[in-house]
Amino acid sequence: MTPTMHPEQSAGQKRGLFRRLGLPGTIFAVGLLLVLAFAVTAFLSREIVWAQVLRATLGHLPNSSWTWQSVGDRGLSRITYNDFDLFLDATRLSFQDLSIRLGADRPVTMQAVTGPTLMVDMSWDKILRFSGGVDLARLLPGQRVQGLVQGEGRVEWADLNSPPHSGEIALHVPGLLIIPPGILATNVHIEAFLEGNRLTLTSIRAGGLVALEAEGVVMLDWNRLENSTYTLNGNLSGLNITRPFSASGRLGGVWRK
Numbered sequence: 001m002t003p004t005m006h007p008e009q010s011a012g013q014k015r016g017l018f019r020r021l022g023l024p025g026t027i028f029a030v031g032l033l034l035v036l037a038f039a040v041t042a043f044l045s046r047e048i049v050w051a052q053v054l055r056a057t058l059g060h061l062p063n064s065s066w067t068w069q070s071v072g073d074r075g076l077s078r079i080t081y082n083d084f085d086l087f088l089d090a091t092r093l094s095f096q097d098l099s100i101r102l103g104a105d106r107p108v109t110m111q112a113v114t115g116p117t118l119m120v121d122m123s124w125d126k127i128l129r130f131s132g133g134v135d136l137a138r139l140l141p142g143q144r145v146q147g148l149v150q151g152e153g154r155v156e157w158a159d160l161n162s163p164p165h166s167g168e169i170a171l172h173v174p175g176l177l178i179i180p181p182g183i184l185a186t187n188v189h190i191e192a193f194l195e196g197n198r199l200t201l202t203s204i205r206a207g208g209l210v211a212l213e214a215e216g217v218v219m220l221d222w223n224r225l226e227n228s229t230y231t232l233n234g235n236l237s238g239l240n241i242t243r244p245f246s247a248s249g250r251l252g253g254v255w256r257k
Helices: 007-060
Strands: 064-067 070-074 078-088 091-102 108-113 117-122 127-135 148-156 166-179 183-195 198-207 211-219 229-238 241-250
Touching: 007 064, 007 091, 007 108, 198 229
Parallel strands: none
Antiparallel strands: 064 078, 070 078, 078 091, 091 108, 108 117, 117 127, 127 148, 148 166, 166 183, 183 198, 198 211, 211 229, 229 241
């Protein structure tokens, strides 16, 4: 027969356990359980919070997804992802580190590192501002583009569920810029402004043995950015010659093999 345990025996065993631990041990055990419960709850809530932050920011980019290798510094208001890859359609943007910070005046601030550091913040009035630089070879691995790009600008949304409707951008490549299928230039300056899906390149200047001065238009396909089309017109000068320059094509043909 299985012996029956009376309530008095159960209570006696509990009292025996606490008696063996003593008052300090009992306090420590209860405290440890509370800490573990809080840590598990905090960890789960942080994972949920940061997943929501990624969806609320990068999720507004067209056909976007992302992965990372590990998480570095992490707190209630900050997180750093190591080896973070952002995919827009089939185009991969790679960052050594991507740090995100939540704040009062700027709800979301991002620091993207590809060698140089690019700072991006989103304000409450749905304006994204950026400044800093990227290494194109690291940002677009395997896409045959090279150059250290510095820039600043702003992009504005009326509704975060729709593409941006306006913005201003200024980019500078002080060194060598290489773009397929073999375009080489130095000291490149680009100024542009955005209206809907029309990105007007108001000024394009590049140095080198043959200098370029041009302007152009990019018609953005927000659903598939690689299908966006561009047209450029201007003049080439150098080596005692000056002649008209024009080019057109798909953006996907610039950075894809």
